[in-house]
Amino acid sequence: MLQMQLTPSPITATVDFSAPGVSHGFLRLPYSRDDAAWGSIMTPITVVVGREGPTALLTGANHGDEYEGPIALFDLASTIRAEEVTGRIIIVPAMNYPAFGAGTRTSPIDRGNLNRSFPGRPDGTVTQKIADYFQRVLLPMADIVLDFHSGGKTLDFLPYCAAHVLPDKRQEAQSFDLVRAFGAPWSVRMLEIDAVGMYDTAAEEMGKIFVTTELGGGGTATAHTARIAKRGLRNLLIAAGVLKGEVEAEPTQWLDMPDADCFTFAEDGGLIEFLADLGDAVSEGKPIARIFPVTRTGLPPVTVHARRSGLMMARHFPGIVKPGDCVAVIGVEVEDSVANMVGPS
Template sequence: MSRKFEEVTVTHLSNGEKVSLGIHTIKGSKPGPTLGISAAIHGDEIIGSEIIRRIYESINDEELSGTLLLLPVANPLAFEALSRNTPLDMNNLNRLFPGNENGWVSEQLAKSIVVNFLDQVDFYIDLHAGGAVPIVDYVYIQNAEEMSRAFDFPLLYRPADVYEGTTATYTTEKGIPSVTVEIGGGPNFREHIDRGIKGIINCLKYLKMIPGDTVISSKQTVLSEIQIIRPKQGGMLVPEYSFDHVGKKIEGKQVLANIYNPKTFELLETIETPFEQNIVVLMRGLVGKVNAGDYGYMLGNLETAER
């Protein structure tokens, strides 16, 4: 059979229920590399799971050269809670790779992902999102710039420093060409799902795993500087810009949002753009509650960007 689903048991909850990873394998009719695609390592970033499901449904096994390994829910415990961190130990799974089979439950998950998934791939794509509220839109350049560009996103990011303990840190250290994608989140708009699917299809063409030419239709900007803005005050966040400003330019010092005390109506904080030439990478576009330290906004500096 060209398709297989395997449920890998990692551990058990105290009530006896299994904690497991579901891995889909699609084996093409022709030889080729193995591409791994994962999503929901952060459990509040669920859009990637839907993107993977639609890729699974759209792939023609007879036209596929090589193998697809699909891990749509990398952290099932965090997914259930719609939480960035694993509820049982409150660890960030994507800072714990390569994991530890004798460690926290998050470390056990990481180790199982390494053994049963990451160690089996020749190329790797990891799908992330803005979370349960914000929306984001960019692709990291790590150790596979052409593959990152093949996602055909208008914004890319070449970080000066990398996060330790991520899936992509592990795979890049092993010499596996890797791409981390940040797409959508919040309302999980259909347009972001479609763009994620289109990007993966374009990457499959780039890898010669399916027929067709890679198409780069977007004018691409490579950022080297992104500032993360976390609110210092909790309260009701009232944004000045809607979600359609993701990927748009904002000139000069502008107000992004105000945070009010919902009980007293006191203005607690005003969030402003950090650069003279800003581009919106991640944002909150709806009125809603926010806690101190939450992801609020990410702004790129266009003055230091590669065009």
């Protein structure tokens, strides 16, 4: 641990994080490879410094096959002006740049899942070095963190903005205030089933206001989900007091994820037939999908049942599933006033 504290990050920024105005540059990570002995990974970054105020750290492509965040953030970086900003905005549209370039969830270099690699290592793999830089350099600068996600190539979601239930109720309430301001069609009190090593956890343990999204999926972005991302981004920055303007209020339906029964997993592999679509109401114990064995004909499908009643908020995207794959996620509709009152999950 002492070595990690003393070893400097190999990543250097070509931008000055305190220089007034708009600065475009790169986070340069040396990466020696077959076609470039002294090569580098050049991750685009924009820093906008206006009048004194809070810092917002905005990230996309934590997983490289999720595109609404990069669309919204590359767009913001190309249009924002420093006179619109109170404080500072740090924009990293594709934080896992190798994965983004390959269109894959994990890095093509080391197969690292950046969102399970925190706190990282300055002397580790490429993915661990990126995580370490965010952990020790970028996150400490931030007051507010927005990390865009969607379903990538393996999941499809109702488009929602979310935050987590936290021990610090003031921090939790501030996070949910920004979820509300984002104005996605759905807003979620999100439960993680695999929170170890997450960027979310790293930010929240530092006391940062952390907001995330799941905006569609299938390894693409639609016009609809891109509009949600761009509008929600501006709404959140305005509500946080970082950007000038008025919040474009949009109705949102709140969903709660009370426990692990929200998640349904396949115990068999094969061809999946869904019996309910995103947004459909489902009942505990009722069929939500069937999985057909595909090694031969004449075998009956295996029925997958909902583990709780609620609304289908996510589903497996490819038509073939493997044992252990998440088939569906079910949320419970709650009133806005209830969303911040439900006890810890």
